Amino acid sequence: MTRHKISLEEFHRMVEAGVFPEDLRLELVEGELLEMSPIGKRHAAKVARLTALLAPLVPEKAILFVQSPLVVGESELYPDLALLPPRPDFYEERLPEGKDALLVVEVSDTSLRHDLGVKVPLYAKGGVPEVWVVDLEGRRVLVHREPREEGYKEVRPLGPGESLSFMGVGIPVEVLL
């Protein structure tokens, strides 16, 4: 007996057919629907802070997707933050895909293993060029670059005193920890 793998199309039709309550936060991870844990205040605050820091890029240089869908292969993930190339329709016509993304950021408090073990490899496979995982417990940011089919070729841990930079925006690591 095998589990029926839910396709992206089935997932979208389930949403349209009202199969799920509005307030349920789900991710489709390789055919499986996972319920996302509620967001704690520390997690929420870090996402808000990142949003503020990256806001100057919007809307001329990038569009900011916050906890919104990103399609990678047959999965649909909800990264904490995704920077996307500008589009006049703000991706209303179609959902953004991994290869569209400029940068994805995940803030991890309790979800580090899931983020690093499941989501980051999917982002790599989907061609997301750069992923930051903010590891709140480990007090570091893991910067992933050079996506390959099997994962990111470059993984660099940055700690307090170091700085992140993206499209001309500089972010000291400690403000995220």
Add this chain to the structure above:
Amino acid sequence: MLRHRFSTEDFHRMHEAGILPEDARVELVEGEIANMSPIGKKHAYVLNTLVDLLSPLRGQAVLSIQNPLVLGPFTEVYPDLALLKPPRTRYRDRLPEGEDVLLLVEVADTSLDYDLNVKVPLYARAGVPEVWVVDLARDRIHVFRRPAGEGYGEREALEEGELEVLGLNIPVQEVLP
């Protein structure tokens, strides 16, 4: 990360909306959509044999073949055969549930482990009074009686002799191919 569980109500809504492919043989097992294995010729033959052997019970029970059976809010399965409490009209406006079953039979070729370890405990929990699992690989019938919690108080494996249901005797050797 919690796997999302579908309810039988969700499952029905998906069928109505035509979300699952028409030809998909799927059942809902504890909130998960499970693919059912294709039915081989031996399996089909044994099921037809059982229908023949049980047909004298017409009037005493409703003979339900590979039809839905609801076991709680998250499970809807399609047992190979179920003898249900009569009359047939009892199930005109609702699906049968565990307590409606007099006898349930599963024919297992490749699915024996799944039937014994996943299905049988579900049947016990739902109060199905008697289950026969026909093991086509080893030519025997596993019999379960007296449901108690997650299992059955009485179980035996028969290679010969007779089974009895509602006063009708069924020779084991006639069921086995």
